[in-house]
Amino acid sequence: MSKSEVVELPVLEGADVVPCCPPLTAGELSRADAERMAAMFKALSDPVRLRLFSRIASHPGGEACVCDIADVGVSQPTVSHHLKKLREAGLLTSERRGTWVYYQVAPSVVAAMAALLDLRT
Amino acid sequence: MSKSEVVELPVLEGADVVPCCPPLTAGELSRADAERMAAMFKALSDPVRLRLFSRIASHPGGEACVCDIADVGVSQPTVSHHLKKLREAGLLTSERRGTWVYYQVAPSVVAAMAALLDLRT
Numbered sequence: 001m002s003k004s005e006v007v008e009l010p011v012l013e014g015a016d017v018v019p020c021c022p023p024l025t026a027g028e029l030s031r032a033d034a035e036r037m038a039a040m041f042k043a044l045s046d047p048v049r050l051r052l053f054s055r056i057a058s059h060p061g062g063e064a065c066v067c068d069i070a071d072v073g074v075s076q077p078t079v080s081h082h083l084k085k086l087r088e089a090g091l092l093t094s095e096r097r098g099t100w101v102y103y104q105v106a107p108s109v110v111a112a113m114a115a116l117l118d119l120r121t
Numbered sequence: 122m123s124k125s126e127v128v129e130l131p132v133l134e135g136a137d138v139v140p141c142c143p144p145l146t147a148g149e150l151s152r153a154d155a156e157r158m159a160a161m162f163k164a165l166s167d168p169v170r171l172r173l174f175s176r177i178a179s180h181p182g183g184e185a186c187v188c189d190i191a192d193v194g195v196s197q198p199t200v201s202h203h204l205k206k207l208r209e210a211g212l213l214t215s216e217r218r219g220t221w222v223y224y225q226v227a228p229s230v231v232a233a234m235a236a237l238l239d240l241r242t
Contacts, residue, residue: 045163114238
């Protein structure tokens with residue numbers, strides 16, 4: 001399949017509520033915002049998950065086939081489990097093309113995480 | 122270009138007090154860096170911890186007495202436990218003055234976390 005072909009991305013469940021959130025310096029953080037933000041940080045709180053995410057983020061176009069990133073020293077089911085967690089947190093989107101699933105970084109979500117760590121006042 | 126080619130990671134500006142880390146787009150993430158970064162994200166992966174951290178970050182001077190931030194709806198021992206976790210991850214420093222312990226945000230550490238989420242290439 002050609003890369004230039006328009007592909008409809010699957011709708012990410014709950015992606016409309018992210019990006020959230022105010023910078024951590026903005027004042028009182030609501031319970032709801034704290035829950036959402038904590039879930040995003042949790043997605044990156046595992047070393048293997050972080051390495052998988054980094055591999056995708058550093059791939060050309062911020063996209064990688066699962067076949068490109070699976071050699072991180074854990075089993076294929078474990079890789080799948082971690083990729084699922086990253087998808088559920090909204091940090092990745094995915095798309096099947098033929099045999100393989102391709103994963104894309106969700107740049108706006110990651111930018112929102114960076115923004116809320118912006119402590120400049 | 123071969124996949125196994127060694128990529129030189131950029132040095133993160135101003136990161137001299139922080140143990141890590143290159144942006145996630147910089148390429149292969151080492152196991153050691155992944156462990157360190159995952160621990161920092163883990164510190165912010167709990168909603169109560171995030172609310173405590175936000176309270177301190179939004180306090181004037183990025184500093185707060187434990188007496189200012191303890192009313193987040195959990196017991197005092199739980200607050201202490203969470204503040205300890207944030208300290209251990211390097212996100213907070215603390216200092217006893219008289220009766221109270223004061224917690225300060227470690228801005229360079231938090232800035233480093235924001236920098237490694239910077240996906241601009």
